[in-house]
Amino acid sequence: MDREPLIQFIQTNLPAANRQTLTDIAAQFDEYVLLKNDYLLRAGRVSDEYFFLTDGFMRAFTFDADNNEVTTNFFGKDRVVLEVASFFMRTVSTEHIQALTDCRGYMITFETVNKLFHSVPEFREFGRTMLVREYATFKQRTLAMINKTAEERYADLIHSNRELFQHAQLKQIASYLGITDTSLSRIRREFARKD
Amino acid sequence: MDREPLIQFIQTNLPAANRQTLTDIAAQFDEYVLLKNDYLLRAGRVSDEYFFLTDGFMRAFTFDADNNEVTTNFFGKDRVVLEVASFFMRTVSTEHIQALTDCRGYMITFETVNKLFHSVPEFREFGRTMLVREYATFKQRTLAMINKTAEERYADLIHSNRELFQHAQLKQIASYLGITDTSLSRIRREFARKD
DNA sequence: CAGGGTTCTTGCCAATTGGCAAGTGCGTTC
């Protein structure tokens, strides 16, 4: 069982930890595999999945008042995949998390996260850093919705995550960007002319 | 020094803690007062302010690419006021936090937060709960930007926080809702006709 | 390779929102 990707990831976010601590933390995770279209989490359940994704793409989505699917997040390699509110507050999830491709990674439960959280100071730091990063990312997205045009948001996404476009449907990307698939299609046409 | 508001707040978010633990945590905070228009944080600095607001209203704001002011957050009574990214990641803040009214509350520094975080298990839980709540709130806001109209977002805000409208300028509220002051003015006109 | 389903694109028109500039209302100051 090669946990190097996991260890590397924790270390990147926690340079101060020594090798033994890192492997101790990593040992608490279980290897986990999803096939394309498998669900990591379904709405209506309380999430018990803290998943570190080493290979593949996933997305989180929910439904709006008119029952339209809205993609709330995409996840790629080397990211922690979880529904923060449901996992930490033990509330029923309003979101689904599904594999866009075959996926591979490492899983840990709420109970184990808590155990590590209280017994390993370095893991506390790691957990907090994760949460702060995710928070900052969401804040940036809210800000982008406010002060950037749909075209700018599209440009940002394709430049930062071109590979995503090979795995996600344009309709999913559109709802993530806060526009309809029709508008996204038009933006892509304009974009193709210039760039 | 009556720290009851602070103790009550911590207890609400941490029902398991006993009285002694609560007073020990509260003892680490310092009373702090701001006059209207005073800044709690200025962009360009690394935030060292974790502020529990017991009375008054505050707002956080930044500037977009065209140098327009964008209000990113409003804070009322019984809320923790801080710039999460700057405070926890020790990065330079892109945001200002300013008092909309005279304010009163309790302050704690990054160093003391960390001390408590590692030495008091109950405070770890408290800190994590705060962060998770703030995260969930921002996520809800992003979602609202995507699948609600400007009018619905306005209705939500005025119903959940009517008092805010007595202290913040409509232009500030408009940028928080992701629209111009012109549009907000029109929405309010329509709204007044119906409701 | 024919048929059927899904995704994506396009055209047309409507609704929402923005930009600008002028106007109104209100409080402050001298």
Place this chain on the structure above:
DNA sequence: GAACGCACTTGCCAATTGGCAAGAACCCTG
């Protein structure tokens, strides 16, 4: 109380985005 500044409103028009429906492109599956 006249003059000024500031916040807010309004009118006019333009730009952006959405809704709908039809068509094109593509992929399965038999």
